[in-house]
Amino acid sequence: MIRNTATSSLRSPLPGSFYRDEDLFHRVKEEIFLPFWQFAYGPEPRLKALQTRPFTLLADYLDEPMLHTCDAEGVEHLFANVCSHRGTLLVQKAGSCRHIVCPYHGRRFSLEGQCQSQPGLGAVADFPRAEDHLHRPETASWGGLTFARVLPGISFEDWISPLLERVGFLPLETLVHMPERSHTYKVKANWALYVENYLEGLHIPFVHPALREALDLSAYPVETKGHTVLQIGLAKENQPAFDLPAGHPDQGKRIYAWYFWLFPNLMLNFYPWGLSLNLVLPVSPTKTRIQFFTYRFEGQEGGPHTHALHDTELEDESVVESVQKGVRSSLYKPGRLVPAWEDGVLHFHRLLVRHLGL
Ligand code: FES
Ligand SMILES: [Fe+2]
Known part of the structure; x- marks a missing residue:
């Protein structure tokens, strides 16, 4: 049993064992x-009529x-790529077709499922x-981004909803993917350490x-709301900043970036030029x-x-991998958190404790 003593002491409620425990990971x-x-997919690939695309x-x-499909009317759908008869995978590779036919016993489905x-x-x-009929996850779209539950x-x-008052005014429906500036990294650490x-x-x-040169760190606002944490990066005078509409809650501030985290594993970093979306994908406890x-x-x-984003990522990975080695020490005990600066970490830990019933 992990006890949440954080409210009184501002200590993390998570013990070192959380970051390597197989049962908790499961x-x-x-x-x-x-x-x-x-996050399921972004504005691209957008399918054309009668196209299908499997993914994991x-x-x-x-x-x-x-299975991502687009029917004859141009409406996109998302299904489990699993036959409703005896469960074989239906589609192995992207292509075009009028129907989906199961390769095992020939059950046939429309592109609407x-x-x-x-x-x-x-x-x-x-x-x-x-x-x-084909089974489907819950789906939702927001500004060209599609999500599944x-x-x-x-x-x-x-x-x-906590994101809307800050970034609802941005033209998210115009986002264009930059594949040459999108990368995958491997980190030798527990997913939760990366989030923290x-x-x-x-x-x-x-x-x-x-980053120290770009940000005005005399203030670093952190807001915790629902299942999100917002960190606000303020721009130094020589750095680009958002043009805020009248009535925006950050009116009067020079915003370098809004750094949003959504429980459990999504980061949406909004800059004046666009969006850096970071997905945290657990592979094993470490x-x-x-x-x-x-x-x-x-x-x-x-x-x-993005070379700056890449360098920042490598700096973060190095320190997170170091923490993974440290928290396995038998002598490690969670230390006191720094109020305001580490409120986001505490909020994350409290959500973990609440949802796991620890
Ligand atoms: S598993 Fe698909 S038709 Fe039997
Ligand atoms: Fe960092």
């Missing part, structure tokens, strides 16, 4: 990742086989029934020399993959200085 998958929203949601952790026929069944009453859980509106490091700015002056998707707003032809 419980986090079942009780947190499956019932929370996961969180390969190596959730390993959920998904309707089961149409089953060889050998003949004329039987009640076929197809609701359970014969595999098991019942929080509504999309509740999950995303993201959630505090206290390390910036020590770990990120370039291994994590980080996917960076870079999008620019249409018309921002100059694009981001």
Whole structure:
């Protein structure tokens, strides 16, 4: 039993064992990742009519086989890429077709997921029934980003709403993917250590020399709301900043970036040039993959200085891997957190404790 003593002492409620425990790693998958929203795909690839595309949601952790289709009317759908008969994978590679035909026993589905026929069944009453159609996760779209939730859980509106007052004015529907500036990183550390490091700015002056030059660290606002944490990076005078509309809650501030984290594993970093979306993908209790998707707003032809994002990422990985080695020490005990600067870490730990019932 892990006790949450954080409210009185501002100590983390998580012990060192959390970062290497196989059972907890599995419980986090079942009780947190499956019932929370996961990023499924961005503005690209956008499918054309009669195209299908299989992919795996969180390969190596959730390993959920998904099928993205676009019907004859141009409407996109997301299904489990799993036959409703005896469960074989339906589509192996992207392509074009009018129907989906199961390679095992020939059950046929429309691109809207309707089961149409089953060889050998003949004329039987009640076929197809609701359970014969393709099963689908809950899906939601926001500004060209599509999300999926595999098991019942929080509504999309509740999950995303803290972001809207800050970034609702941005032209998110114009985001353009920059594949040449999107990368995958491998980190030898537990996924939660990577998230914790993201959630505090206290390390910036020590770990990120370039960022230290860009940000005005005389203030570093942190807001915790619902299942999100917002960190606000203020720009030094010589740095670009957002043009804020009238009535914006940050009116009067020079905003370098809004750094949003959404429980459990999504980071949305909004800059004047576009969005850096970071996905934290657990692989094992001590291994994590980080996917960076870079999008620019249409018309921002100059694009981001992503070499700076890359350098910052390597600096973060180095320190997170060092923490992974440290927290396995038998003598490690969670230390006192620094109020304001580490409120995001505390919020993350409290959400973990609440959702795991620890
Ligand atoms: S598993 Fe698909 S038709 Fe049998
Ligand atoms: Fe960092």
